[in-house]
Amino acid sequence: MTLLAETVAPAAGGGWLVAAIIFPVVALLLAVAGGARFAARVGVLALPAGLAIAVAIADGVAKHGVLGYYVGGWAPPLGIALRADVLSAAMLVTTAIVASGAGLYALHDFGPPREPGGGRQTLGFWVSLLGAWAALNLAFVGRDLFNLYVALELLTFAAVPLVCLDGRAPTLQAALRYLLYALVGSVLYLLGAVLLYGAFGTLDVELLATVVRPEPAAWAAAALMTAGLLAKTALFPLHLWLPPAHAGAPPAASAVLSALVVKGSFFIVLRLWFDALPGLATAMAMQFIGLLGAGAILYGSALALRQSRLKLLVAYSTVAQIGYLFLVFPLAFDASAGRLVAGTALAGGLLQAVSHAFAKAAMFMSAGLVAVALGHDRIEGFGGLARARPVSLLAFALAGVSLVGLPPSGGFAAKWLLLSAAVESGQWWWAVVIVLGGLLTGAYLILVLMRALQEPAAPTASLRPVAAWREAVPLALALLAVLLGLAGLAPFQPGAGTGAVAAAEAFQ
Amino acid sequence: MSFELSYELLVGLLVLTAAAWSVAARDTYSATVGFVSYGLLIAIMWMQLQAFDVALAEVAIGSGLTGLLLLSAAARLRAAEARVTSRPPVMLRIVAALACTAVSVSIAATVLRLPESAPSLAGAAVGALPATGLGNPVNGVLMAFRAFDTLLEKVVLVLSLVGVWSLAPEPGWSGRPRLLHPFADDGVLRFLARTLPPIGLLFGAHLMWNGADEPGGAFQGATVLAAMWLLVLMAGLGEAPRIRERWLRVAVVAGPMTFITVGLAGIGVAGAFLAYPEPHAKSLILFVELPMMLTIALVLALLVAGPPEPTAGP
Amino acid sequence: MTEFLLAAAGAVMFTVVLGMVRILRGPGDADRVMAAQLLGTGGVAALLLSGIARGRPASLDLALTLAVLAAFASIGFVKGAAMGQDKSAEGDDDP
Amino acid sequence: MSPTTLFGLCGAALVGIGLYGLLTDSRLLRKIIAFNLVGSGVFLLFGVIARRGAAAELFGDPVPQALVITGIVVAFSATALAVALLLRLHEAGGGATFDTPADEAGVKRPDP
């Protein structure tokens, strides 16, 4: 099974790629035209249809290996190409599932407004959700660096309003900080794209891969684009915007932001290094990116350990889990060939992205329900929670199993693949970081669970009721994260991983 | 040639002075005025680069609409900004200056060392242009070869408008933006708002229509229209719309919706999303550009106006 | 003729440079906006001169856009000043 | 020195000037202005690339020019959203910088 296909073939079924982007766009335009009352309905109807489109693409990729499309019939370099490979398909389906879960969960907070003049938050939420979905789909299938820039900007403009839907000063501040980071990130990315175009005359990923030479313009471009994308992905030490933004947003929005939005820019980093500039990677640069990842894992986990509020803890855990994604770069670097190769490490990174998406969405949603029930999210006041809110807590714990990397979860499979890549390539120091990160993650999650299992300091009569269906959504996502290990590990067995390496090399 | 160069050198120096001023000025308001002048000067630079379409966009957006947006924000923030007296420590500023210089120098070095035989898609664009029926290659890129980007960029505009709207304070939601609250004793402004818009309307339409073959286009035309509409509203000659009004919302999505409809029709008629059947390409593009101009003009004006707020003040 | 018109464009730009001193020195907001206004008119003149000199009709469109929109920024100034005054009159500056 | 060289240097310098403002000024409106400077410096570099690519009886490569027009629209939307956020933050009592931390405890949480 190849993770990255090397040739564009505008094959049958390529139209689904356009549908994956245009469908949420049409839904969001209808929502704007129809107003808040209409927006919630359009959104709910769009979710299953979008999921169906994602599944259709995954099916097409499974059959044909790759789907491609030339928008407007114009071939690159003049036109824009779209393409889906296994990597894209996995992310498209994950996004559709998490977005559907978030939408379902949000129906309570952002349902059709009751009074005619209201609906500010409802309209904002649904339009942003649909916009973020369209942007992510474009980020996963876009093959033109400027088209991907548009995807990044769409994602920013959809994500920032989600942060401050409640209009309080702290969330407004978090949103503005996020916006500024994101804008600087995309302007650096754009600068890199300018330099690549100036040196090589194309922005198409496939064409660039054939013409890029290791020369100053390419290095400068790669450095600028990577720096910009890292700021948008909130990789340590550019993570400062993330915790306040993700912790302050409404739970359904936090779930989308933490589980999906940061993956959009990460995915473009992958595309950039693996597809567009594979020959440009050097051992030193890859070790440096890995070092930042390791810093994120250790620093994020250590800070999560010190948080007294649950939502901030979950947000810092995102900072740490993003770190694992970037270990792919040193682990996938083949020193003898002097280039990145698609193999075990990339498979591990993909699985980490997917399982973290499910687990983190589940965590933010259950944290939101806990906060609703208790009226606060201070961990020290969690006594008696296990008895009062067992389902929410179970969802939280199951998601935690995947984050820590216990078998049989998706997180376990991901970390297992990363560990075996570290062993294979003899880079034992990353293995130490992975294990240490797992221990720290376990520590901060166990602290929360122990609090919740304690007897309450005061009687828990003041708990507010939470509808059972709302608790079911995070539970289902957390179960997915756990079961992913059983389903997801099969095609990515170490044997299959080496098979992917062989396949990737055969193409080069 | 050397005369030309000294003219360009002068413009370049002016641009850098205005830029440095808008960063270095102590008072934010004067920095903003500096930035507006910068927008004018950079447009002259674009003209020297022979990029007239960009120059038009830059003049309209950079100096006009952004100027209005930033100046009114600076006025409202004046007191709060003046209270900020703390500046970062000198060491930090020196480090930042060194780092930024290093970035500038390395970018400059990279640009200067680009290959002498610059790669270009100009030939390809000109070669494919007859299929679009257009005479302006920039518009060909925007409306045909990279129409997908152009369509999605309109969605960016709509998303940011909804983002701005969602910032409205709860009681003011579905009210009118503050910039458009009627403003006292405006005889002079009213005079301008009665006389200038006819010229602007005509000229905006000219820019769009002309854009098919000459520099210009829907976006540049829309900016002029947006400015005229804002002028009428600011002078109190027209009623600023409330955002709950249906016609406004429909108009906001009309452009991208038409674009998508024509694009989807392209699948059946021309074999791909956003492809135009060759004999009708130009008329289809103009058909798309008309509602797009309306949408862009509305959205730009509403973005400048800001979120609706409960009526207060005079 | 071309050389003369280009030189004239340069001369207008030069006067504009002198006027920019007012943006830097102020002292009032009105002075700065006046200087920006002069920059707008000077820019229009320079565009017309160099456009005619080089035979580029597009620069006339550019000049007209500039003429229409330069006024616009100045109106923003006036409106902004009015809003700033409203705010200080309401006394809601201090949280 | 050719005009493209000159404007290329200008573009690079603008990026540096803007970045400096972004890093050192704590006032948010100034950060927004500085971001616009960086953006227009990048656009200018695009223009230089376009001018260098003059071919086929054109004064410049139309592709980068079209990309800049798209970029200008996006930068304007970004500025408008940022300014709206800033004004709203100011009105909610958040000040004009990130230095005055918005008071988490003092603000009421909306009851769902």
Next chain:
Amino acid sequence: MSALVDLFTVAAVSAGILFFLAGVVGLLRFPDALTRLHALTKADNVGLGLIVAGLLPQASSLLEALKLVLVWLTVLLAGATVGQLIARVARRAGTRT
């Protein structure tokens, strides 16, 4: 004939530049905002008017000539209005401080 036309252009454009220069000198030298505004509005309107007049015979088509005149009219209109508005703000600022 053509030489005469060119002479007219040179004369008008030069006079226009002189007016611009005068306006700038006024802007820089005059003591307060209102007098500076006075100098500026007179100078740049007349300056631009003379330049447009000088360019008219050089225009290659009627449309170009029309646009030249339109540019001047627009600047005249906007300049007059904005001048009034600026004066009002300057006066109010003057009385307040």
